[in-house]
Amino acid sequence: MKTRLDLKQQGVDFCEEHAGRKIKGDLFVESTSERISWDPIEFRHLFDQSLVIWRRIGAFEVVLDSLGRLAGFIDHDKYVTSKEGELKPEEADALLAAIGVVPKGAKRTDFKERTIAPNGRVYRGRYELRYPLPDYDAVDVEFNPTRKEVISVRPIPRKK
Amino acid sequence: MDEPAARSAAEGAKAAAGVPADYRFESAQRRFIELAEGSAGAPSRVRDCLAWVVRYSGEMGGWRDLAIEDATGKVVRVQRSK
Numbered sequence: 001m002k003t004r005l006d007l008k009q010q011g012v013d014f015c016e017e018h019a020g021r022k023i024k025g026d027l028f029v030e031s032t033s034e035r036i037s038w039d040p041i042e043f044r045h046l047f048d049q050s051l052v053i054w055r056r057i058g059a060f061e062v063v064l065d066s067l068g069r070l071a072g073f074i075d076h077d078k079y080v081t082s083k084e085g086e087l088k089p090e091e092a093d094a095l096l097a098a099i100g101v102v103p104k105g106a107k108r109t110d111f112k113e114r115t116i117a118p119n120g121r122v123y124r125g126r127y128e129l130r131y132p133l134p135d136y137d138a139v140d141v142e143f144n145p146t147r148k149e150v151i152s153v154r155p156i157p158r159k160k
Numbered sequence: 161m162d163e164p165a166a167r168s169a170a171e172g173a174k175a176a177a178g179v180p181a182d183y184r185f186e187s188a189q190r191r192f193i194e195l196a197e198g199s200a201g202a203p204s205r206v207r208d209c210l211a212w213v214v215r216y217s218g219e220m221g222g223w224r225d226l227a228i229e230d231a232t233g234k235v236v237r238v239q240r241s242k
Contacts, residue, residue, distance in 0.1 A: 025203075026202060026203050027203055028198070028202070028203040028204055028205075030205055052205075054203045054204060054205060054206065055203050056196075056201075056202065056203040056204075059193070059194045060194060061191045061192065061193050061194070062191060062192040063189055063190075063191050064189075064190040064191060064192070065190075066163075066190070068190075117242045155189070157187045157188075157189065
């Protein structure tokens with residue numbers, strides 16, 4: 001009978017090969033648990049293991065307020081595709097309203113196009129909240145004009 | 161860990177993290193961030209980490225972000241302006 005280590009490696013190799021055909025990009029396969037058991041019907045040992053496939057993507061951050069509630073986010077992956085295209089301020093307002101992170105009634109006070117490295121472009125808007133929250137009363141929002149999506153919502157901490 | 165403790169931890173670590181001496185504290189935000197355990201640029205196991213992201217900024221617009229892990233008080237990530 002093959003050793004536990006051999007069985008584990010065989011499973012990881014098979015998974016890497018199979019996943020490589022289905023998923024683009026570099027992958028890392030991690031074995032998280034394993035178990036050998038006797039199957040009384042088939043009269044043989046069975047080796048089971050759980051595998052996790054990791055693929056590199058952009059980082060995602062969740063911004064919390066002092067009470068531990070969701071206050072914003074930064075989706076770094078969306079900077080990569082942010083290059084061309086136009087975004088009207090009204091379109092930006094609609095995108096922000098659709099994600100539901102900023103309370104209704106926020107008023108846009110600034111909206112500008114900015115270049116980002118390397119060769120990227122985003123739109124940045126500042127929104128003042130209708131009702132101030134404990135830590136902040138405005139947020140900076142970045143938009144991806146190419147895919148028409150919100151990249152980040154960053155609360156602006158109130159000066160103490 | 162509260163904000164003053166995070167700021168204190170960041171103050172103690174900022175020289176080792178390469179924060180220029182003339183940079184001043186700007187803000188501290190509590191965030192869930194992702195930390196990759198392998199080498200940069202390669203896929204690896206990732207864990208979510210609750211951290212205080214303390215920003216220091218300079219007069220020319222540059223900044224450094226030090227992420228202080230909420231559970232341990234250690235610097236787990238340093239980011240800088242491009």
